[in-house]
Amino acid sequence: MTRTIIAFLGLLVPLAASAQDVPEAAPVTVPVEIRAAPAASGSGPASVLIAGGKVHTLGADGTIEGGDVLISGGKIVAVGRDLVAPEGAQVVNARDRIVTPGLMTSYSQLGITEIELVRETADVETSGKVAEAAFDVADAINPNSTLIPITRIEGITRALVAPLDGPHVFAGQAAIIHLGNGPDLVVKRRAGMFAFLGPVGGNMERYRRPESWAAFREAIAEAREYQAMKAEAGRIGQPRDQRNARIDLEALLPVIAGEEPLVVYADRASDIRQALAFGAAENVKLVILGGTEAWEVAKELADAKVPVLIDPEHNLPQNFGSLGSTLANAKRLDEAGVTVAFSSASEQYAHNARRMGQLAGNAVANGMPYERALAAITKNPAEIWGIADTYGTLEAGKDADVVVWDGDPLETGTAPVAVFIKGERMALESRQSKLRERYRDLSQKNPPFGYR
Amino acid sequence: MAGIKGGDLPPWGAGLAVLAIVVLGLVFSGPGAAPEKEKAAAVAIPADSFPSTYEPLPSRTTVIRNATVLTGTGAQIDDASVLMKDGKIAAVGADIEVPDDAVVIDGEGKFVTPGIIDAHSHLGVYPSPGAAAHSDGNEAIKPVTAEVWAEHSAWPQDPGFARAIAGGVTTLQLLPGSANLIGGRSAIVRNVSSRTVQGMKFPGAGHGLKMACGENPKRVYGQKGGPSTRMGNVAGYRAAFSKAQAYKRKWEKYAADVEKGKEAEPPERDLQLDTLALAIDRKIWIHNHCYRADEMAIMIDVSKEFGYKIAAFHHASEAYKVADLLKANDICAAMWADWWGFKLESYDGIPENIAMVDAAGACAMIHSDSEVGVQRLNQEVGKAMADGRRMGLDIPPARAVAWMTSNPAKALGILDQTGTLEPGKRADVVVWSRDPFSVYAQAEQVYLDGALVYDRDDGALSPRTDFELGQVPGRTNTGGAGQ
Numbered sequence A: 001m002t003r004t005i006i007a008f009l010g011l012l013v014p015l016a017a018s019a020q021d022v023p024e025a026a027p028v029t030v031p032v033e034i035r036a037a038p039a040a041s042g043s044g045p046a047s048v049l050i051a052g053g054k055v056h057t058l059g060a061d062g063t064i065e066g067g068d069v070l071i072s073g074g075k076i077v078a079v080g081r082d083l084v085a086p087e088g089a090q091v092v093n094a095r096d097r098i099v100t101p102g103l104m105t106s107y108s109q110l111g112i113t114e115i116e117l118v119r120e121t122a123d124v125e126t127s128g129k130v131a132e133a134a135f136d137v138a139d140a141i142n143p144n145s146t147l148i149p150i151t152r153i154e155g156i157t158r159a160l161v162a163p164l165d166g167p168h169v170f171a172g173q174a175a176i177i178h179l180g181n182g183p184d185l186v187v188k189r190r191a192g193m194f195a196f197l198g199p200v201g202g203n204m205e206r207y208r209r210p211e212s213w214a215a216f217r218e219a220i221a222e223a224r225e226y227q228a229m230k231a232e233a234g235r236i237g238q239p240r241d242q243r244n245a246r247i248d249l250e251a252l253l254p255v256i257a258g259e260e261p262l263v264v265y266a267d268r269a270s271d272i273r274q275a276l277a278f279g280a281a282e283n284v285k286l287v288i289l290g291g292t293e294a295w296e297v298a299k300e301l302a303d304a305k306v307p308v309l310i311d312p313e314h315n316l317p318q319n320f321g322s323l324g325s326t327l328a329n330a331k332r333l334d335e336a337g338v339t340v341a342f343s344s345a346s347e348q349y350a351h352n353a354r355r356m357g358q359l360a361g362n363a364v365a366n367g368m369p370y371e372r373a374l375a376a377i378t379k380n381p382a383e384i385w386g387i388a389d390t391y392g393t394l395e396a397g398k399d400a401d402v403v404v405w406d407g408d409p410l411e412t413g414t415a416p417v418a419v420f421i422k423g424e425r426m427a428l429e430s431r432q433s434k435l436r437e438r439y440r441d442l443s444q445k446n447p448p449f450g451y452r
Numbered sequence B: 001m002a003g004i005k006g007g008d009l010p011p012w013g014a015g016l017a018v019l020a021i022v023v024l025g026l027v028f029s030g031p032g033a034a035p036e037k038e039k040a041a042a043v044a045i046p047a048d049s050f051p052s053t054y055e056p057l058p059s060r061t062t063v064i065r066n067a068t069v070l071t072g073t074g075a076q077i078d079d080a081s082v083l084m085k086d087g088k089i090a091a092v093g094a095d096i097e098v099p100d101d102a103v104v105i106d107g108e109g110k111f112v113t114p115g116i117i118d119a120h121s122h123l124g125v126y127p128s129p130g131a132a133a134h135s136d137g138n139e140a141i142k143p144v145t146a147e148v149w150a151e152h153s154a155w156p157q158d159p160g161f162a163r164a165i166a167g168g169v170t171t172l173q174l175l176p177g178s179a180n181l182i183g184g185r186s187a188i189v190r191n192v193s194s195r196t197v198q199g200m201k202f203p204g205a206g207h208g209l210k211m212a213c214g215e216n217p218k219r220v221y222g223q224k225g226g227p228s229t230r231m232g233n234v235a236g237y238r239a240a241f242s243k244a245q246a247y248k249r250k251w252e253k254y255a256a257d258v259e260k261g262k263e264a265e266p267p268e269r270d271l272q273l274d275t276l277a278l279a280i281d282r283k284i285w286i287h288n289h290c291y292r293a294d295e296m297a298i299m300i301d302v303s304k305e306f307g308y309k310i311a312a313f314h315h316a317s318e319a320y321k322v323a324d325l326l327k328a329n330d331i332c333a334a335m336w337a338d339w340w341g342f343k344l345e346s347y348d349g350i351p352e353n354i355a356m357v358d359a360a361g362a363c364a365m366i367h368s369d370s371e372v373g374v375q376r377l378n379q380e381v382g383k384a385m386a387d388g389r390r391m392g393l394d395i396p397p398a399r400a401v402a403w404m405t406s407n408p409a410k411a412l413g414i415l416d417q418t419g420t421l422e423p424g425k426r427a428d429v430v431v432w433s434r435d436p437f438s439v440y441a442q443a444e445q446v447y448l449d450g451a452l453v454y455d456r457d458d459g460a461l462s463p464r465t466d467f468e469l470g471q472v473p474g475r476t477n478t479g480g481a482g483q
Helices: A002-012 A015-021 A032-036 A147-152 A209-231 A246-256 A269-282 A294-303 A329-335 A353-365 A370-375 A379-384 A431-438 B016-028 B159-166 B215-221 B230-259 B271-280 B293-306 B323-328 B353-359 B373-390 B397-404 B406-411
Strands: A048-056 A063-072 A075-080 A090-093 A098-101 A103-108 A156-161 A170-178 A186-196 A262-266 A286-290 A308-310 A340-342 A402-405 A416-421 B062-070 B076-085 B088-093 B103-106 B111-114 B116-121 B169-174 B182-185 B187-190 B208-212 B285-290 B310-315 B332-335 B364-366 B429-432 B443-448 B451-455
Touching: A048 A402, A103 A340, A103 A353, A103 A379, A147 A156, A147 A353, A147 A431, A156 A186, A156 A353, A170 A246, A186 A246, A209 A246, A209 A269, A262 A269, A269 A286, A269 A294, A294 A308, A294 A329, A308 A329, A329 A340, A340 A353, A340 A379, A353 A370, A353 B373, B062 B397, B062 B429, B111 B397, B116 B310, B116 B373, B116 B406, B159 B169, B159 B373, B159 B443, B159 B451, B169 B373, B169 B406, B182 B271, B208 B271, B215 B230, B230 B271, B230 B293, B285 B293, B293 B310, B293 B323, B323 B332, B323 B353, B332 B353, B332 B406, B353 B364, B353 B373, B353 B397, B364 B373, B364 B397, B364 B406, B373 B397, B397 B406
Parallel strands: A048 A090, A048 A098, A103 A156, A186 A262, A262 A286, A286 A308, A308 A340, B062 B103, B062 B111, B116 B169, B208 B285, B285 B310, B310 B332, B332 B364
Antiparallel strands: A048 A063, A063 A075, A098 A402, A156 A170, A170 A186, A402 A416, B062 B076, B076 B088, B111 B429, B169 B187, B182 B208, B429 B443, B443 B451
């Protein structure tokens, strides 16, 4: 219940304002009280000082060479040079290391799928028989999924978990999770309403564009009717003859109120323009997913302050809606002032959410400035999804999602040496590391593999 | 078309004899080949009725100087030069003689590798855009379709070929999909702009044959008459090869009869059994989609029962569990760096797979199976190398480069022609802006048989497919390799 209230308050913060609402950056010199603070006691994690790294704060302090990050009670309490470890604090030597916020994917099925083709493990899309807009992934998050540790040991600490496209227009609602220890991974419910309009990915079974837009507009109109009726004292139920089910209209209320982002999948430039026109007319908070031709609409997107979720490796005409696909997309959108976040659309949305660093690296290789690409997997998603008050930069007051890397986090050969999620240090272990150790030595000696 | 008159070798003899007959068949079955010998000659089955028409593009003598060269043979040579002449590698080393007329490329700060070879591609057979009208990779009408050939589906205008050249890929194996137990012949192609697939086919490379273990065939045919289980799959492979054995014996008897001077009618050709008989004769090697360790072990025994050669297990998520078995049987494993878990049989895939297979002494390689992944096989090797190092395996870049060059060349049977930078080989060469295993590395120049086919700094030196011409008026830089 507490979580729901917090999430609700978060939704009230408009996107554009959220960057200004984050706490002021910590001063470089640590206040005396922090220097003298005793080690955290009670149920919270002890203090940790990550010392002497190259710290990409993504915040007002930019990048600090030889910088420290002090963590206590699950939060970042200070970032700067020459911080002093409180008594009893764990010190992580980050000399010659790089320190960043934990990374985030902005479109994944982490926690709602174990094996895509084992259907009972994959709560990834609605059948459309019971719930469409009301399909809420937060109801299905499994904190024991093996994907969680496999992903976090590669430095991903947050994920937008969203449905795949279903049979109709609305795919359902996304949630934000952290990838730390369970049981409760959900940071924010109702993080975004996902809609897929028109042909997607060459799927010719889907409605034609005008048909899906008609259904979409009708749903929004019915939600407004439903809202009006609900506001009238003493009325229950829903207006007669509505095509959409009450539970779906209920789910659309935060969307029409401009609180919950409406995420529209659109690759073709004309589809993006159509979504922009709708967003402006209906005064909803729009986000574009896909966006392979978004660079052609960059100025309109920037003017409307509509962010775009792209896969920066997309460069093929994978369908007739993405003929303008180019590796320059990330760079061009960024130059135009569009807020960009990355997710993997090309291969595996869930199992390789860990490729975030490589995606950003490829954006850099194709012209996007380094810090901007790093922001597309940290700070930008925090702002887009309305969690910038707790995540996205290394600044005092934020949740301590901090990763210490053995090199450039966007490079192919790099891995974390330490991962903190909400201040808790994660064991760098997963089902995959256990398989590796079991088969490290193939010699046929005792004990047999099953005992190793 | 299959007939030859002349020659006296049995059509299914061992070793070179069969190859000789096949070659003779091609030579003598052309127009104007007149029968003249008194003894009737045996009709042979042609190994390839769609011969390569590939011709190297014109090239200039070129030297790349002062570069770090990863040869693909396990060596790294610093401050070295690579000389290409007449389409071949002429010399590689720190101190080589450069002809006066050579084009000189300054390789200061750059790396040079052999052209990348992707042993598992569906470019052309599942081209972009991915419309149903383009879905030509699985002849999913029955579980054994050894009679189909990927080259009859492959569309040379797939924009994916152009993108792959910007990733340094010079040779690909185009495979049928994995719906079927035996899916059909592969095509081994040069990544060159061509109007016809014959114009891309790697001269002399022959064919591979796609087979598939596990989930896919039983999923596709479980409700369509089977197989519906893994044991059904194995029965299916064995039944098909058993028929091919009988077919092969018929041809051998016919050839023996001809040899004895008897009047003999050649058996009716069966296109499916042609392919399988060539596989039993190890003229066509098997490329076996197979994820699980236990299934690989079963497939090795099936190959021994019928005598066919498994060149590589593809996808091979669990190759690390049986790397010793792969080494002992001289079978390569074609793997991803980090794909896993999209199906139950890929659930045990781990990022150290390639490095562990390599460390066990087996032939390890990267593969893409993806029109996106094929553009960054260098990065995928970079990840796999780093994952191996972190578990303590000593894998220098000079060794890891083999995972995308010489090892796939070995699996495709073309190592004598490409896959390393050794004098006499085809000059398939990539000049990288920096360490090729970096995410920031760009293939700056790609040479195919010594001809510059892609130059990152020269928009004109970039293939553009017919499909992408004029799609959207006013767009610039559309459709090139570096798109």
